[in-house]
Amino acid sequence: MASEVSSMLQNQVAERASAKEKASILQAELDSRTRRLETEKNELQSVVEKELDRKSSDWSLRLEKYQIEQHRLCVRARELAE
Secondary structure: OHHHHHHHHHHHHHHHHHHHHHHHHHHHHHHHHHHHHHHHHHHHHHHHHHHHHHHHHHHHHHHHHHHHHHHHHHHHHHHHHH
């Protein structure tokens, strides 16, 4: 009976060690995936920010052109009114 109990305890210890090893492997995989996703997120965020900056610059240039044209037309309208 003592040998059965000893054998059961050894099996439990072995199962726990195996479970800890599996948990460690899974944690390492999870950490790796998390780092990969974080890197991908940062890269995508950078791309989006650059695109937003580009679009903002484009719209700023368009606005400036329209304001210049509006000013030119106002000056021309005054000249014609005189």
